[in-house]
Amino acid sequence: MFQYDLPYYFAGLPFTSRQVPRKLAWLLARGEIRQVMRGVYVDVRVPDSPELRADALRLVVPQDAVVCGQAAAWLHGIETTALSPEPTIKPQWTFQPRPTVEALGLKVLTPAATAIELARHLHRPFALSAVDALLHTGKATLDELTTASAAYFAEDSTSQAADILRYADRRAASPGESSLRLRLIDAGFGVPEVQIPVSGPNGTYRMDVGYPKRAVDGRRLGLEYDSDLWHSGRRAEGRDEKRRGELELLGWHVISVRRTDVWGSYPALELAVGGFLCQHPRLPRRW
Template sequence: MLTETFPLYCDGRPFTRRFANDHGWTDRKLAALVRDGKLRRLVKSVYVDALAPDTIELRAAAVALIAPKDAVICRETAAWIYGIDGLALRDNDRFPPIDCVQPPKRRASRLTLSTGHSQTLLPGDTVEIESLRVTSPVATAIHLARHLDRPFALSAIDLMLHTGFVDLSALRAATTKYPHHPGIVQAREVIRYAEALTESPGESWLRLRLLDAGFGRPAAQIPVKGRHRDFRIDLGYPEPMEDGRRLGLEYDSDLWHSAPGDDIRDENRRNELAEVGWHILPVRRLDIWGRYPALELAVGELLGIQPKLPRRW
């Protein structure tokens, strides 16, 4: 029941737009409750009280309301259920369609858009959460690594490793279960490049750019003791360059490096790191995306290595 006298709307359980309409709540009222911070949308057309704790079980229950009853939830939707929100896959689409596999076709599909990819489910690939069948964390990671574009596949795997939902040895072992499946060659490469210390999708994409350019694998989250404080550098090459300095690269996201005063703070940080022998190359989103290889040329000049060009993505 929907009532405003309960401590939580619908006792904190997720409910659909249709359910709300059937109980007298118009779409305008739903929108107003979301705007006022009393409700939040979980997936398309599914709402929950804003005070309800965000759990794996809650997310699974929300998806179960709109997924086909015989479906196995997979890929991006399965990752979302596990709390992996930072895949940077749908920057302009907050509520993507539901990825699922439906027997007997055993093909991955979306409620409003077919993926067009075959999705094989092997024994042990599924778990049950709130009566909803979902691909296991390891199977979800393998499916993402196989089917997403390389940069997004890497950022997805990095995040799943960073949050502890999967471990690298389990992923490596799992790739042997799909010896001839589409995308498995990419999945093996992505898992080989993966790094659990990664803290943002931008760091994943930056590492992939460096690897594709032939610079070798950079170290991640490098601890540096400054003269007045300690630092961690996103990525870098600790071996001294010809001038004796070491090269560090830091991904400056639009979110954390665009406010007034950020430029001064970042410059002070780079100056302090320069005092202890580190040359820091700041990297922004536009340096990573696109065809012009200014990033590779700059790193190549500093390291004295000719980068592999053109860019692959």
């Protein structure tokens, strides 16, 4: 019998650590189960899905409660833990009156209200990437978020959540791009344009973010977030170098940005952008 001909643990349904207290560490060490969310596990052969997430939440959320916070974002399909491959979602719920929708048999905070709560409580870069991601799915519009925000803060608020909504953009293609955009804003360079089309002889390129209206010596500044997953290795690096060379010929100065440039205290990114734009960045870095 092959390993994966064996029956699924708990018939493939999620289960809590209390159901296998003595065998939990052993099963995890053997790689036969994985954590779905904090305290809830499933057979590794079961793929992630909205139904699995709902079943996991049902194990721990009281029947009359409203799923909220990061757990609501998770159920809506919005990831808020961009830097960690491990599931760190905690089951969160409330009995307080909230605007809700039904999702797979659970009462869940509406996408718009979820975005507002994330904008209020998450660390700034995670807050922006989560709101960007929710807008990108089309489950809520910026107008809906603005309307929902009236219940939390005034239109002219200077709170973090109000800032996040001002900067949110549904065109952001990844959490890394969202964090990069926030770095540029916090450094005082202004809000960059997003997903900028650049026409060339071989087709149209798409620049992640940039300042096309602030040309210096006839060149415009573009920045591209190169993730470790898609931009590592000799072949990927060669492809990226060729692309940057073609964009240079089209009048663009392209700065390649990696995860270590966005996260950390060293201001190399801000200094590089400021050096091109002839502008002193606002330092020290805020996050």
